[in-house]
Amino acid sequence: MSDQTFQLLTDCLQSPLGLGGAFLILLALVGLLLFRKRSKGTLVGLIIAGLVGAGTLTYGFIAYTLLATPSDESWAVYKAAHAARMAHRERDAREGYDKAIALFEQERYRIGVALVLLDRSKLEYELDNLENAQRDLAAAEPIFIAQHDREGEAHVAHLQGRLEEARGNLEAARGLFDKARLIYGDLQNVIGQANSWNDLANVALKQGSYQDAKHAFQAAYLLYESRGNEHGIANALHGLAQVEAQIGDLPTALALEQEVLARFKNAGDPFGVATTLLHLGHDFRRLGQTGDARKAYAEAIKRFDYLDHDFGKAQAQLGLGVAESHGDHAVEARRNLIAARDTFKKLNSRQDEGNTLRALGDLEISLGHHAVAMGVWYHALALFETTGDRTGSANVHLSLSGAMRMPQQEQEARQHLAMALDLYKAEGDRQGMGNVFRMTGNVESLLGHLDAAREAYDRSISLYNSLGYAHGVTRSRLGLAHVELLDKHYEQARTRYVEVRKSFESQGDQEGIREGTLGLVAVENALGNTDAARALLADAIKKAPDEAAKPDPSSP
Structure with missing residues (x-):
């Protein structure tokens, strides 16, 4: 023992603290030897506490703090794992998280364990491994509660909301995001508030x-x-x-997406660029611009492949497969959908596997492979039911109802429509409910129940209007035009088709424009105006987009 240390202990023994103060300093010195990698600040603070005086309970608390203080190594491992996750190096992140948890547990630093569990849960969520994410989140939550860590509780509520959203439990997700938002607000955590608002918005978007x-x-x-x-x-x-895309303002929607793409490119964020291209593909596909959609998806696939991000690549393959299903690319569509399904299955992402199977069923039914489509859809339904994804189940019931086109299948079609409606209602999904009524109109039209079809389309229009969903309104009005054509009300049908085509033109929906034009061709043929019908058909062919000539959507 050095002379300085001996003098320090002697001074403490002679102070009012006596033996307790000397013991405290001795503990600190031993700690410096045994825990060299620990925060020196805690140990220095411990010595100062011994010199200035503290009660016995404080000694105990400080000694506990000494033993429960994380080492620099623990934090470094945790930060490296987090950085690996942000760089989408999933394997490195997992290894780092495992090591960080072991170190924090060895040091009895429970908050550190909870933070790592929370971060690892985010990784599992991002990879759509919902069961693993839930397990880590369940382990982290009681630690935050026991430590009275409100910010940790907010993080748990927020991520739990994302898990519920991924499962299709939108109302539960909305409540959890709102809970997180309020806690973040109390704590003045601006970014936490912003993230909660963003996720609340995504749920509202899904609900229409x-x-x-x-x-x-x-x-x-x-x-x-x-x-x-x-x-x-x-x-x-x-x-x-x-x-903006949903309510029908396509120019604004595309301008915003291009701004997003430019921001990610300027920031040098390759994952952000790939993800934005994926979303651009969704937007183009939904609005019938399949050429642009295919180009955006193909570019996203290349970028995700370069990033070695299998999940993102599979999502883009799913989108590309759906886009190809709407053209003369059935072979390519099936290949991409099967590739996406296999990846999701390997990643144990059952919701995404179910969505891919639903799309595969839609492709098979469009090719006339009725039995194959039914088998694929029922497989998807089983997956959604095991995960409790009510929205996914409702979507499959909707597809099944649309495939029941024979008179003897009427009862079965109605059963699927009723089940879809109940599931959408349970989620508060008014757009989904509107989709059910629009599909009901389609079914009633096929069965020749034209008054019932009109009523169903009108109900869907009422719901879509309440949401400001202009594109859905136009789709239902197209259905009403078909009803007038079937009812031989040719002048009313012509008027409706003209109005519908104008709406689709303003929305940039090329597929809708073609459908409206073909409806007009049918009207003119029914009226015996064959020259007018030919002219309309020729004009539609002339205006059909040349996919090869379209600009690259990845350009900002």
């Missing part, structure tokens, strides 16, 4: 509550902007683009 979604995305955008968070700003802008 477009004005609520727009308000929430705008709130998120302003909060992100106040902190200069470029990634958050881009996400909020993407959400606003989705809202």
Whole structure:
């Protein structure tokens, strides 16, 4: 023992603290020898506490803190694992998380364990391994509660909301995001608030509550902007683009998406670029611009492949397969859908596997492979039911009802429609409910029940209008035009087709424009105006988009 140390202990023994103070300093010195990698600040603080005086309970607390203080190595391992996750190096991230948990547990630093579990749960969620994510989240939550860590509780509520959203439990997700938002607000955590608003908006978007979604995305955008968070700003802008696309303002939607793409490119974020291309593909596909959609998806696949991100690549393959299903590319569509299904199955992502199977069933039914389609859809339904994804189940019931086109299948079709409606109602998904009524109109038209078809289309229009979903309204009005044609009300049908075609033109829906034109061709043929019918058909062919000539959507 050095002379200085001996003098320090002697001084403490002679102080009012006596033996306790000397013991405290001795403990600190031993700690410096045994725990060299630990924070020196804690040990210095311990010595100072011994010199200035502290009660016996404080000794115990400080000694516990000494033993429960994380080492620099633990934090370094945790931070490296987090960095690997952000760089989408999943294997490195997992290994780092396992090591960090072991170190924190060895040091009895429970908050550190909870933080790592939370971060690992985010990784599993991002890879759509929902069961693994739930397990880690369940282990982290009681630690945060025991430590009275409200921010940790907010993080848990937020991520739990994302898990519920992924399972299709949208109302539960909305409640959890709102809970997280309020806690973040109390703690003045601006980015946490912004993230919660952004996720609330995504749920509202899925439920078809477009004005609520727009308000929430705008709130998120302003909060992100106040902190200069470029990634958050881009996400909020993407959400606003989705809202504009849904309500039918395609030019605004595409302009916003191109801004998002430019932001990610300027920031040098390759994953953000790939993800935005994926979303651009979705937008183009939904609006019937299959050429642009295929190009965006193909570019996204290349970029995800370069990043070695299997999940993102599979999502892009799913989108590309669906886009190819709408053209003369059945072989390519099936190949991409099967590749996506195999990847999702390997990753144990049952929701995405179910969505891919539903798309595969849609392809098979369009090719006339009725038995194959039914088998694929029922497989998808079983997957959704095992995961509790009510929205996914409802979507499959909707596909099944549309395939029941024979008179003897009427009862079965109605059963599937009723089940889909109940599931959408349970989720508060008004757009889904509108889709059920639109499909009901299609079924009634095929069965020749024209008054019932009109009533169903009108109900869907009422729901879509309440949401501001202009594109859905136009689709249902197209159905009403078909009803007038079937009922031989040719003048009314012509008027409706003309109005519908104008709406599709303003929305940029090329597929809708073609459907409206073909309806007009049918009207003119029925009236004996064969020259007018030929002219309309020739004009439709002339205006059909040349996919090869379309610009590359990856250009900002």
